[in-house]
Amino acid sequence: MKKLVPEEILAKYGSAVPRYTSYPTAPHFSEGAGRPILETALAGLTGEDRISVYIHIPFCDRLCWFCGCHTRHTLKYSPVEAYISTLLDEIELVGQGLQAKPVLGQLHLGGGSPSMVHSADFERISQVLRKNFAFAPDSEISVEIDPSDVNEDTLEGLQKLGMTRASIGVQDFDPQVQAAINRPQTFEQTRDVVTALRELGVQSLNIDALYGLPLQTAERLDQTIDKVVSLSPDRVALFGYAHIPWIKKHQRLINDADLPDTSERFFQEREASEQLAGAGYLEIGIDHFALPDDQLAEASRTGTLRRNFQGYTTDNCKILLGLGASSIGKTDAGYVQNIVPTGQYTTCVKSGELPANRGLVLTEDDKIRAHIIERLMCDFHFSFADLDNRFGKSSSAYIDQAKKLAASNTDDLCGADEDLFYVKQAARPFTRIVASQFDAYLPQSQFRYSKAV
Ligand SMILES: C[S@@+](CC[C@H](N)C(=O)[O-])C[C@H]1O[C@@H](n2cnc3c(N)ncnc32)[C@H](O)[C@@H]1O
Ligand code: SF4
Incomplete structure (x- = not known):
């Protein structure tokens, strides 16, 4: 097995990626x-x-x-x-x-x-x-x-x-x-x-x-x-x-x-x-x-x-x-974030209005990618059958993407079998990087994240 060198992996895939406590991420x-x-x-x-x-x-x-x-x-x-x-x-x-x-x-x-x-x-x-x-x-x-x-x-x-x-x-x-x-x-x-x-x-x-x-x-x-x-x-x-x-x-x-x-x-x-x-x-x-x-x-x-x-x-x-100020919530439809500066949050509430401000309505594409990213961050794998059960025909493009990624993976980060796309055991410290391959927002993101490792 190829030895994973953190500097090389980070240099190749980008050293800074989100922690994926949500997808899409708050920015x-x-x-x-x-x-x-x-x-x-x-x-x-x-x-x-x-x-x-x-x-x-x-x-x-x-x-x-x-x-x-x-x-x-x-x-x-x-x-x-x-x-x-x-x-x-x-x-x-x-x-x-x-x-x-x-x-x-x-x-x-x-x-x-x-x-x-x-x-x-x-x-x-x-x-x-x-x-x-x-x-x-x-x-x-x-x-x-x-x-x-x-x-x-x-x-x-x-x-x-x-x-x-x-x-x-x-x-x-x-x-x-x-x-x-x-x-x-x-x-x-x-x-x-x-x-x-x-x-x-x-x-x-x-x-x-x-x-x-x-x-x-x-x-x-x-x-x-x-x-x-x-x-x-x-x-x-x-x-x-x-x-x-x-x-x-x-x-x-x-x-x-x-x-x-x-x-x-x-x-x-x-x-x-x-x-x-x-x-x-x-x-x-x-x-x-x-x-x-x-x-x-x-x-x-x-x-x-x-x-x-x-x-x-x-x-x-x-x-x-x-x-409270800056808090983020989630519903089936999408994400909601309260006003961040405490002073503005207070003014809004005191005027009798809910302080919810920023947010995002989840598209079908967001929901499928969110599911894949959450499963990778939690289980280090996701199941093609499960994706198909949840999202039906729409899931096939993502399964194809996962299979291609696994096949082209030259750094021993991930793999795929009949039903699973997975992060390899030795590559688990790089899970954020593997998950980021399914992030449609990241390539055009102007936001700078913290180190992936
Ligand atoms: C809100 S704080 C915890 C409660 C309390 N304020 C305290 O410090 O004991 C939540 C946690 O976030 C983590 N944290 C804070 N700043 C961080 C940073 N720059 N990088 C990584 N973790 C951080 C710390 O481990 C911290 O315990
Ligand atoms: S880590 Fe320190 S500054 Fe940050 S929230 Fe906890 S006590 Fe406050």
Whole structure:
């Protein structure tokens, strides 16, 4: 078998491709297209329909230099409090567009740092959500947590919200790496938060770690992963650091010379993945790991794993409703994104209008390519029979394209048999590149993405 050299593969196929948390990706949404999609979807929901809700909290009380999230640094609580009052108004506006209360199956609070929210505000969010949606008895409520935020008040608020899952940001425990990304966080502090969350009754815990950070080495990452494993999380997300200083200006505070090169990133990712596998974690998609009895592992085994804006999920709800500035939602018809700047989002909601703005109506071509790309990102293969079942005659052109790609593949990235187009086992770190071959928007895209490996 030909040895895959990351630099050669990236040079040949393009070094930067989307992470495909959606297809088409957000830069291809159009101004104004979102609101009609959302209004139609809301009006069509019945009391039987199950939906998911994502709430974005775009505030943090620290600014990590590596951060690629949509967030704003604030040491004062007043902007967060004002934002939450707008968020509650938005939920009421959504409620006014409903004919019936749909069932809320999954709620995810992300950011930024939702762990900054005070207990009284968690309670308000919970009350207004429960007024407008019927929470399923088995609803999953997950919250992204920066351990440095957590105190008694936070824990009380998370309990009032009914949190069942927590996702904790670690990144790296090495003090030198932490200094290079401006994110001090001791192991002990993290461990105490993990213990407190478990005592609260949280059933499932995820930890985020990163590779490719400044001053990171495989040895340092090895020590971080050991510490992460000692906390026994149900899931671990191992993301490659996305260095996009042309979008996130604060990343310029990171010294470029301290960043590991592509080969080193590749090596770090492989080593850390093997270490997690050795500790009993199963690889899920391109960057997640889960204990074998976790739902994500179960979904991966049964081919029911899904990918959405929060990454890998077991969520199969009818619509994903995005609330808060910049949030993205999805309906059968297409994607909807709320206004991104918090000030403009607030003005819109306060004037009594839904803040949905950008969006995209999915064409048949988009839906077929979206299905292929999602299956490749989740299962590393897609089935011709399944594509035919779903899309009938229209699927044949895509199956032909896949077979041609497999036949012309000289880099041992992919292959095809009677029923499957697949990413080869050794080429799995290049899955984004294989998926990008089915992306009709990428060739004309002006947008610069982060490194594919
Ligand atoms: C909203 S943050 C997590 C919650 C909390 N704010 C924290 O930092 O602990 C979501 C995750 O995105 C990941 N992340 C942020 N910036 C990134 C970047 N530039 N590249 C890759 N992953 C990034 C980090 O692993 C982070 O834990
Ligand atoms: S990594 Fe988390 S805490 Fe740090 S700035 Fe980003 S969202 Fe905020």
